[in-house]
Amino acid sequence: MRLDASTPLPTGTLSRMPVVNSESRRARSGNRRDEAARVAVLHAADDLLVEHGFGALTIEAIARRAGVAKQTIYRWWPSKVEILLDTLIEDSDKHVPVPTGEVTADGVRDYLRGFARFLTGDPAGKVLLTLIAQAQHDPGTAGSFHERYLGPRRDQERDLLARALDAGVIAPRLGLDEVVDALVGPIVYRALVGAAVPDALVDALVDDLLRPRPES
Template sequence: MPASPRTRSGPRRDEAARLAVLHAADDLLAEQGFGALTVEAIARRAGVAKQTIYRWWPSKVDILLDTLIEDSTKKLPVPTEHPTADSIRGYLRGFARFVGEDPAGAVLLALLAEAQHDPATAARFHERYLDPRRAQERDMLTAGVQAGEISLRLDPDTTIDALLGPIVYRALRGASIPVDLLDTLTDDLLDSG
């Protein structure tokens, strides 16, 4: 997923150090939660200097956003080639696994929660992740409609909310996400063309 460009305040990053920081942040978030996560702990776990992190990222939120963008791109790509009801159903299943089982999904949930309390986090989260991902999901639905594969009962944005909202809510509650829920959402909101 293309991320919004972000100005960097330091020299070009060493790729191994960058990945070590992202993995450390991911692991520590899963172990300790957002509130206990610190740049100092990330630096220790990654084996880099704290100043190096601050040169590359202004805050732990920015580290987590980079982690989320990278993990989502690899583990949860939005279907772009000829979307069908089945490929969208597959995307929903992948999204449910991502937020319900994958440590990377914990980053998404933590940022969602933090964005409710911190307007700056909310703004960065929308700009760098939520808005670009929403555009990809909207394009997926629009392409499916244009190809005659699906028709929508609601407008694309409301459909996205209705498909993903119950999954996020169950994940936030720590509840399992049953496959029949995903099938019902898909069957009720997307008519096969």
Template sequence: MSAASSPPPRAHSGNRRDEAARLAVLHAADDLLVEHGFGALTIESIARRAGVAKQTIYRWWPSKVEILLDVLIEDSEKRFPVPTEEQPTADSIRRYLRAFARFVTRDPAGRVLLALLAEAQHHSATAASLHERYLDPRRAAERDLLARATAAGEIAPDLAPDATMDALVGPIVYRAMTGSTIPRALVDTLVTNLLKPRPR
């Protein structure tokens, strides 16, 4: 067969394999955290559960904290993305907070958030990574959400945006950290009292 008529070279499947390994690591870290807690989670146990070499993990992540942050970032975007509609309303913010409450009480990745928040109280490096990669970008999006809703006259909070979000999510996080349920009425009351939605 001449070179001109030879078939094109086959595409490499390395990227697909890498993505499968990456997802296996994220799922393994998530599962092991739920099963054994943050303290017992190790790179060795993640590699064993994911079926990859430790060197593969260290090539992509410097620590288990960074693995868990990838889990948290990806699952948060799927489970409760910050609303991006042009004119948010009190109802869309309420739905966002309800989704957040479900996330921290029912979703395995919600356990990741709670574990990282707890670990951040004792380790400054964990706190710095958590803020830089997750808390600060999400807060910026939440701040913009409140600003757009306020500008549209949909809500009229008395507090500044950061204080408003702290007051909204604080009770939710506290109840999740203490293993309590989060009634829908709690979220509704927070929205009513703190955002003062425009009457319909």
């Protein structure tokens, strides 16, 4: 979350360079500055949410913490919810990606364990829980949350289970959509009420919902 200061070119440098190169250099420099400011805003919003909560989170406070102008923020995001969604999407992809390679039952379990740790121990997990809460009484938040995060993440999780089913490593007793809810729901609920999510709980969910039943 640090803004990188760009190094000015020596006097007369641009006049000695072909026009196409000077334009390209300015574009790249501007992109670097814009990316630094964007990252600073995302991290500022994340930090302030953890420190003060959603109600006290304002664009003005984010701008001060990030060291950017309010106009810069409003040019890129229409609201603090959209800033938090960008933070959540990037942090989720980085810290708890849905596996895309060869899948096993243990791989599904490990993903769910990681998701539980993300919700209960990562600042971005607080962003997710906050947006879930806000979505309950704000239709705008609910719409953006479902479209940008919940829908795509659910599709990835459903695909994960579908590949595991095709590979014969799980044998769910419910449909895939119901299994996603049954696996993720208890984890999210415990995080929402401030309870721990022990590995034993995740293991029990996986064993009960996904493991093939022994033949009697």
